[in-house]
Amino acid sequence: MASHDHHHTSAPNPRGLTRGAVAATLHCLTGCAIGEVLGMVVGTALGLSNLATIVLSVVLAxxxxxxxxxxxxxxxxxxxxAALPVALASDTVSIAVMEVVDNLVMLLIPGAMDAGLTRWLFWASLAGSLVIAFVLTVPVNRWLIARGRGHAVVHQYHHAGHQHH
Structure with missing residues (x-):
């Protein structure tokens, strides 16, 4: 932890911090949406229970x-x-928050989980739940990045050629 202290000696640029949080959340949303949609489609197509479908979606996300x-x-x-701990540190909280919000919203929309793949209610609910999850995850990612955690952990690896430990 002490190695990160030098990053916090001056106040971070709030606009840059928010931009970074939005970018991190969009990255998270992409992976979550792929897994979530795939899980919902497979679970619904196979006639799995709501719980089994949600578990499948979360695992895939x-x-x-x-x-x-x-x-x-x-x-x-x-x-x-060496890369796996970086990914776990970078994304676990973000994905977890996004998945809790997304699936909670899906469960709270009457009939959404049982609507089936051919009904607009299913797809509109899934899209809406992902938008709500995105909006609520941005501040979480902003808070993490401001503290040198979350997506800030992986940022140094986005530019190949740097030395890494």
């Missing part, structure tokens, strides 16, 4: 979210064993 983070980190030269 984490898999795709981490995968999107791992790609640039691995390209920077880190091994999978």
């Amino acid at each position: 984490f898999v795709f979210g981490y995968s999107l983070t791992l790609r640039p980190v691995l390209r920077s030269g880190l091994t999978l064993a």
Whole structure:
């Protein structure tokens, strides 16, 4: 923790911090949306229970979210064993918040989980739940980045060629 203290000696640029949080949340949203949509589609198509469908969606959201983070980190030269903790530190809180909000919204919209893949209610609810999750996750990511956590952990690996430990 002490190694990050030098980053906080001057006040961070609030606009830059917010931009970084929006970018991190968009990154998270991409992985979550891929996993979430795939999980909802597969779970609904297979006639799984709402709980099983949500579990499948959450697992896939984490898999795709981490995968999107791992790609640039691995390209920077880190091994999978070294890259995995970076991805976990970078995305776990963001994905977790997004998934809790997204799935809670889906459960709160009457009939959304049972609407089926051919009904506008299902797709509108899923899209709306992801938008709400995005809006509520941006401040979480902003708070994490301001403290050198969350997506700030992975940022140094986005530019291959730097030295890494």
